[in-house]
Amino acid sequence: MKVEPLTSRSISVEINGETYEHEVDARRLLVHFLRDDLELTGTHVGCDTGNCGACTVHLDGLSIKSCMMLAVQADGATIETVESLAQDGRLQPLQQAFSDHHALQCGYCTPGMLMSAKHLLDHNPEPTEGEIRKAIQGNICRCTGYVNIVAAIMAASKGEVSA
Amino acid sequence: MTETTVTPERPITVEGTETKRGWAGQSVPRKEDKRLVQGQGVFFDDVKRHGMGYLHFVRSPYAHAGITSIDVSKAAELEGVYGTLIGEEVAALTDPFFELSTPPGAHIKDYALAVGKVRFMGEPVAAVVATTRELARDAADLVEVEYEPLDTLVGGEQALADGAPILHDDAGSNVVWSGVFDWGEIDTALAEADHVVKIERLHFDRFSSTPLECSGCLVEYERATGQWTLFCNHQMPGVGAIWMGPALRVGLDKLRFVTHDIGGGFGNKICLHPYYVACCLLARKLKRPVQWTEWRTDQHTANGHGNERTFLDIEVPVKSDGTMLGFKVRAIDDCGAFPRYEPLGCIIWAQVTPGCYRWRNVRVDFTQVCTNKSPVSPNRGYSRMQHLWLTERIIDIVAQELELDPVEIRKRNYIKADEFPYETPNGCIYDSGDYARCLDIALDLIDYKGLVARRRDAESRGKLLGFGIGSTLDSGTNNFGQSQLLNPDLQFSGNNEVATVKLDIFGELIVTLGTVPQGQGHETVASQLVADLLGVTPDDVYVRPGHDSFWNSHAGFSGTYASQFAVTGLEAVKGATLQLADQIKRLAGVILGGVGSDAIELADGFARIKDNPEAALPFMACGAIINANNAGLPPELDDVTLNCRYVYRPPFQVPDKERNFGNLTLTYATQIHACFVEVDRETGVYEIVDYAAVDDCGTRIHPQIVEGQVHGATAHALGAATHEIFVYDEDGMLLTSNFYDYHVPHALDMPPIKTGHIESPSPFNSLGTKGMGEGGGAGIHVVGAALQDALRPLGRPIVTRSCNPYHRVWELMTTPEESRALVEVERR
Helix, strand or coil, X not given: CCCCCCCEEXXXXXXXXXXXXXXXXXXXXXXXXXXXXXXXXCCCCCCCCCCCCCCEEEXXXXXXXXXXXXXXXXXXXXXXXXXXXXXXXXXXXXXHHHHHCCCCCCCCCHHHHHHHXXXXXXXXXXXXXXXXXXXXXXXXXXXXXXXXXXXXXHHHHCCCCCC | CXXXXXXXXXXXXXXXXXXXXXXXXXXXXXXXXXXXXXXXXCCXXXXXXXXXXXXXXXXXXXXXXXXXXXXXXXXXXXCCXXXXXXXXXXXXXXXXXXXXXXXXXXXXXXXXCCCCXXXXXXXXXXXXXXXXXXXXXXXXHHCEEEEEECCCXXXXXXXXXXXXXXXXXXXXXXXXXXEEEEECCHHHHHHHCCEEEEEEEEEECCCCCCCCCCCEEEEEEECCCCEEEEEECCCCHHHHHHHHXXXXXXXXXXXXXXXXXXXXXXXXXXXXXXXXXXXXXXXXXXXXXXXXXXXXXXXXXXXXXXXXXXXXEEEEEECCCCCECEEEEEEXXXXXXXXXXXXXXXXXXXXXXXXXXXXXXXXXXXEEECCCCCCECCCCCCCHHHHHHHHHHHHHHHHHHCCCCHHHHXXXXXXXXXXXXXXXXXXXXXXXXXXXHHHHHHHHHCCHHHHHHHHHXXXXXXXXXXXXXXXXXXXXXXXXXXXXXXXXXXXXXXXXXXXXXEECCCCCXXXXXXXXXXXXXXXXXXXXXXXXXXXXXXXXXXXCCCEEHHHCCCCCCCCCCCCCHHHHHHHHHHHHHHXXXXXXXXXXXXXXXXXXXXXXXXXXXXXXXXXXXXXXXXXXXXXHHHHHCCCCXXXXXXXXXXXXXXXXXXXXXXXXXXXXXXXXXXXXXEEEEEEEEEEECCCCCEXXXXXXXXXXXXXXXXXXXXXXXXXXXXXXHHHHHHCCCCCECCCCCECCCCCCCCCCCCCCCCCCCEEEECCCCCCCCCCCECCXXXXXXHHHHHHHHHHHHHCHHHCCCCCCECCCCHHHHHHXXXXXXXXXXXXXXXXX
């Protein structure tokens, strides 16, 4: 008897504290699952090769590019996206620092940039400028030249953000 | 880290306001940020509609080939596929896009999909729409296209050679446009000069600023009205509609462009009309919304590249004291397979004909050609950047060959601060500036005085230190009349931009802009101006994000391009706000007992009697009276709507077509950059070790945004100077088609940037502002100059290309005679 391979399956993922059960195509990229199936459109797509980092999210505590992973691979995982950062309408310090320092122009890279920066500060609360640049080297920004992004992450690490 | 050397003495207060709060001039928090940092921005790809289908283009794997057959049947049979479109249908249902050029370019036929023949790798030949992105891609793979490969043309100079393959049979030539611009007396200057420096060839490489968000749209077709709505990221919808309407055989009333947040544009989102027309045809054909999101590889292979330009037979007359009298050059511009926005680039450079210099004799023999490469689109610094690179290369090559100091030769040839407004040989009016002062600030920032010690220090570490300067202008607010210098029959001239400002029932102040921002913070900047003029705070002003052609706040040239918002956009906002202020005062005068509007002031959200502030009417009451409680108002208020629209038109004339003479842009912002590089003697690998960017864009409304633009323009230029290049092989295959191969600056690539500024207000608009943001590519010029300086001890090679990755530096180091052979000095 010929067995047809499964082309979709049901997954369960915890995203930003909420559990989602969803049938997904086996070839659905995680980023498209987030954006198109769950309407979590804060995570962006900027390339098709894993270079730009606009789709960066946290998966089980790791900072990953969600265009480089299939949704089915995330089954059982805990994910945080940019939508998890602000609480009750109050910006997370990195978000406030980005605004204070004009670390975003078009804002397209910003969600991924914030998630990479958050991962850095979660693991290295007092980074040097070199460590900051290294931590965001997988995130491309075409607007800012990174000058103000580095300044914003530095400010957030020192708690120097406006109220 | 950024160091700002000069801070404004006081915030600027806009004239004409009764209040003195001076929001303009301060870096207030950006309105856009709150949504964007939370991932709540609305980009076109975030928008969904019930029953929409995803479009995928079938693209040519060949650079040049005849299309023998297209069979979509297998794709159409796939479950979940809604439908297809091929070139033959496009040719039947649409007319070719209009061409701006005179013949031969005028005869080029450009459609939404390839018709009969493909002319560049990645050109769309068919489109498939399906239920999901993935399925559309699958279906596209099932479309069978038979090609008959043709000889390929990849070089601009080869396009003019006898026997070259002809891309467009209708044109009968690869030339799009050609013409000679001759100002002053270059032959006399060359005859009378003490020295003539000749440069055989320079080449400005092909690159693009590659916005992180790719292009795309979601198109809905309404059968009842025949109207298309495009949720999109077109950055110049006014002109997009002018292309699309006639092609689709409809009036502009049938095309509604809606943008919200746009993930960067840089000019690359101006020539989207072929893709959008295909989407429109499919939305109508399939009776459902059609969504198209360009893939990154598609953007690199087939969307807008920057213009590639070869400069030949340059001759520069120089006096013995280093005074330069002008130059002559033959320029060949390679616009890729279709002109689209071209041949406008054949004249746009003339906005900055002599660069920053007092050169009075210039002859440019300009030819634009088609090749089997991606079509070009305006790219940050459009066409002026290429020309300014030429002027900066000229100055540094002359300096090196005649043993002149790069600082001194610039200062000797710069237009002087007391010469503004300065008329260039071709009639452009440089409004204001102080180039020498900007240069001094840049030199201070990088500690130029320490040059000798730094050279010695670098040498001790096996490095060669190089010093470079880039002096550029960012000409802003186009006079579209310059298009008539290319084609006298074109009916474009002047420029315009629109804004509306209204006061609504509950006191809401609502601003709509014709501009189409892509990160420039227009919501914030517009609110600063409105707040100053109405006596409120920026928080009280709601500026609608994005653009909508149905807001009645756009005109033919609406959009965000060519460094103009600070002039055209803000003048429109100011005009509309002043009208509203006047109406509020007249209304309040009547309500508060019949005083004249002169007696009313606007402050703290009230219209009140100046001499009796107790007698005050809140804006909310004004809005409510006019909109909802207007019985008994006297006839003299009949024209008061509290909903004011203003169209700003800059003061332009149509240029003189006989002499190619006239003012082509309203304002000229200055960028003077300086840097040190260190080149490794063993490998050619180099690093920018100190960098300063000094900017003068006149009055700054939001200094932080201005500085952000300076950073961004510098990053683009440094990318283009060091790594970013679209490389084609001899078969026309693009070798750098994604971010793996096409290396844009990452955080570790960017050197520390020091910034400084001066403010030379423009006398040509009421705000003193100048458009800025494109930046003139100063970073490209400065790196080239510094590399040439660093390599001087290794046989004095000449930097002849705009992009100098390490392997090119290595070639310059190891075979200096090759580039030296391109330069000759005639000493008299």
